[in-house]
Amino acid sequence: MIKKKISINDIARSLGVSKTLVSLVINNKSDIHGISKITQQKVWDKIKEMNYKPNLMARNLRLGRSNTIGLIVSDISNPFYSRMARHIEDLAEKKGYNLIICSTDEKIDKEIALIKMLKNRQVDGLIISSSQKNISEFNTLLAENYPLVLVDRCIPKLKTNYVTVDNTKGAYEAVEHLIKQGYERIAAFAISPVHVSTINDRIQGYLKALKDHKLNYGNAYLREIPFDNVKAAVKKEFKKLIEGKNKIQALFAINNNIATACMEAINENRIKVPHDLALVCFDDVDLFKLTSPTITAVAQPIDEICENALKFLFAEISSKGAAEKKKITLATKLIIRRSSVL
Amino acid sequence: MIKKKISINDIARSLGVSKTLVSLVINNKSDIHGISKITQQKVWDKIKEMNYKPNLMARNLRLGRSNTIGLIVSDISNPFYSRMARHIEDLAEKKGYNLIICSTDEKIDKEIALIKMLKNRQVDGLIISSSQKNISEFNTLLAENYPLVLVDRCIPKLKTNYVTVDNTKGAYEAVEHLIKQGYERIAAFAISPVHVSTINDRIQGYLKALKDHKLNYGNAYLREIPFDNVKAAVKKEFKKLIEGKNKIQALFAINNNIATACMEAINENRIKVPHDLALVCFDDVDLFKLTSPTITAVAQPIDEICENALKFLFAEISSKGAAEKKKITLATKLIIRRSSVL
DNA sequence: TAATTAGGCTAAATCGTTTTACCTGTTTAA
DNA sequence: TTAAACAGGTAAAACGATTTAGCCTAATTA
Incomplete structure (x- = not known):
């Protein structure tokens, strides 16, 4: 069990101001709303003093986002995917996003269940290396304009964002x-x-x-x-x-x-x-x-795959309404090791 | 951008009942509260018909938990940790938990930042292979009774749950x-x-x-x-x-x-x-x-490490107040490959 | 002097749930 | 006949944030 944390209300109360004001300060909107510098400073001081951290669940509920990205692959312990995961993690973190990683073991049902679960969790976007051939679940995502990038694997006839290699x-x-x-x-x-x-x-x-x-x-x-x-x-x-x-x-x-x-x-x-x-x-x-x-x-150019995937994904996330779907196919490189072939 | 999803209110309204009732049904508390079987069935039917999925952020805000576990390691692309991650993922999933995986690159500051971030996200527990020598951050966690299991690495003088090998x-x-x-x-x-x-x-x-x-x-x-x-x-x-x-x-x-x-x-x-x-x-x-x-x-017995870690973690999560700290040290096994030594 | 403006701030609605406490009839027991 | 019990429900508060719309006072303008 976890101790009760202090909330924005506690800060507001202990300063004798409204929580609106505290929220504005925290979100750097105080200048727009004409909060005096003095008050701003008082708020920051109190926040520090009480070691206040905003509750991200509450914020995200209100904002309708989660700052989380779902990554679905067949098996995260496969070195190809774990390297991908690592690079995506680093890139996502720079934008304040975290990663929920899920493995499907190539099971189509599990993949669908995971997609649904991640949607319920309000992840802001999905990066999937899909085992699917049935596209109905994805069509639902597309109809909802849910930010989605398919990596590694393509699904024929599905119009969405792709990052693959040749x-x-x-x-x-x-x-x-x-x-x-x-x-x-x-x-x-x-x-x-x-x-x-x-x-x-x-x-x-x-x-x-x-x-x-x-x-x-x-x-x-x-x-x-x-x-x-x-x-x-x-x-x-x-x-x-x-x-x-x-x-x-x-x-x-x-x-x-x-x-x-x-x-x-x-x-x-x-x-x-x-x-x-x-x-x-x-x-x-x-x-x-x-x-x-x-x-x-x-x-395979793993770093490039990830960079493009996140570029596409963030473009979708920040676009209102249907965004243009993008596709890139990267080149592979043959690493010749002399003694493996004559 | 994502289409507006339907909420519990929509279900309630379209059935002409209160959302309390819908909530009770969803959470299988309707029998306790004496909701008639007929009404229960109507609710389930409508939920199916409208394809309603509860918003987990809202639920979790209310419940003060997130059904998420944070896993912090030095580098998820290290095969030792990616195998761990995979096994933890599987075990956690069985209990309805997901995993947020973070890499520290052995950077102490980054580790502390990640711990704080995961706390703000209300993860229900942390599994950490820590690079820390300073224990102040962990003492804060302990003081808050925050569910925590250290795996792989121990921190001397820190009284918490440990799963390690000899x-x-x-x-x-x-x-x-x-x-x-x-x-x-x-x-x-x-x-x-x-x-x-x-x-x-x-x-x-x-x-x-x-x-x-x-x-x-x-x-x-x-x-x-x-x-x-x-x-x-x-x-x-x-x-x-x-x-x-x-x-x-x-x-x-x-x-x-x-x-x-x-x-x-x-x-x-x-x-x-x-x-x-x-x-x-x-x-x-x-x-x-x-x-x-x-x-x-x-x-190293990776599967056993994970199983114990989750056992300890779930014990903490479900215990109210301070739980007894547990520690287990597993045995390693020397895999002798003949041609590597005379 | 009255009207306008600006500065500084707040009340209340909202996001989507869960939960507590209570309501309204009907049946049962005394 | 009346109180208690029960069946089947609901209203409203709470979780912790953000945001819209506006309030009050003092200063400026006409």
Whole structure:
């Protein structure tokens, strides 16, 4: 239990003035309203003396805002998202906003429940990396002009603000890099749910790179790994793919989690990288510099993603009525680590 | 800008009843107050029909709570803390609480500012991994009976709830492990600020292990790395330590960030692990399974830390008046990776 | 001298809830 | 027959701020 805090009324009473006056002073509106300098000073002194802090819940109720931003991702402990969260936190803090972070585990129902919950909490805006394919919940948000920015993942047909990277191109470049080193049978480990735009785009990039370079096996080496069972599933599929006469020569991991699982599989099967198998992945993680096997990775510009996302979000928050929707697609960068490919 | 939402008044008006009644129904107090089943059903129907959601800011203002927990750590993008955050998020959600996560960058002023901010926001409790040595801010919290649990790091002389691991013992075991493998000149890279209990305890564990095993060079090989410049500082010190006739044979990294920097330094200097140098560290990170050099690590029971922290915190939140302060120290586990030590 | 203006301040409404205390009929018990 | 009990509700205060509209006095202007 918490002790009773002092309120604006206590300040007003103890100075023998109205709380209107105190409020005006606090909000730097006293000059406009012609409160004398002397009184202003008295108020500030008393505030300091009594160590008064405005109750933000009360203020926000009145003002209809919360100075809070909701961030919804699939898993905050994924390094990609935790780095994002950190940067968003820093940028938001500069404007006096805090962050409520929520993880969905790719569960659509949970995502919808979280969106509703954050709306009830009156968060002033949402930044979401959505697992959704159904857009009805988002259409509700849009109809309400609720400030919203989708990051990382796009939802086709949904007209809102987007900050993404060129996943198709990033994947294309990674796979093309493998092909140019002479690898031919290149497998890809995607992750379910596949309808997620980033995953799908990366798959398309992979397939296009194969096709453009006359590797005509289509999706014969494409595997889909369930989100909630990455390690086991990767290991099982991996084992199958490295056997037989059509065994694979290279592997494209569609995100950092899959990549980690692939590396474990490689080590457990005592595969030599890059001699027996080459490895590239989407997402770069600091520690990928140090892994064995090493891994060539598609790095995403996390800082830029966050900066744009907040720029878009604050534009929405401060605009009355429907704001123009913005979209930016940032470039990825292929980080080539020599020993991961021949 | 956001459309006006419908309120409890709208429901009441459109049913021709008082908002008291609606409120009672919503909060499942209608039976106690003898509201007829028929009326209850009418209220629920109307709520559904109008898609009414209570405004949580208003409710919380009235109730003097926020259903929010503040989590303060040095850096949420550190995998140790992001895993903690994720687990706390899950546990808190089950009780209807959300998490506001804040990073301090080890800056004491920032930490104090964040505590104050979270209090103003009326968060119902705080979980802090504190960089503080000054306890005055915390004494204020205690005096107010503000629900508080310190995790990870202790603050000597501060009587509050703690959930920590046995850092001294963890470090001792790691260093002893090195010694038993025959290493003698073992350096340690600590991180500033050193007054932080975890760091200090680990240093003590390191020193004690040396002493207990008759390695009498004291802190000659102990280095302190500034928090905000880990990589460069580690590399610089590392270079010095691996030269000359007293060059070190093993290295104890005091946390995962330092460990990562050490591995980079090792690779850049083409040091062979464990032949030229052995490496152990405090904190285990998933990817440490895969790094080259490999690293033997002291793993912390993150899930258990979180579970205890929330148990303590909710006990405080639900207790009226001063609650008994609790403390638990969990055991660490040394994860031995064979090739990191001889 | 009367009217206007300006300076300095305040009362009360409002945001959307919860909760306390009370109201009005009807039924039951004595 | 009357008081008590009960069923089914409501009005209004409270939470702690912001903001609108105006009040009062003294000074300035015509």
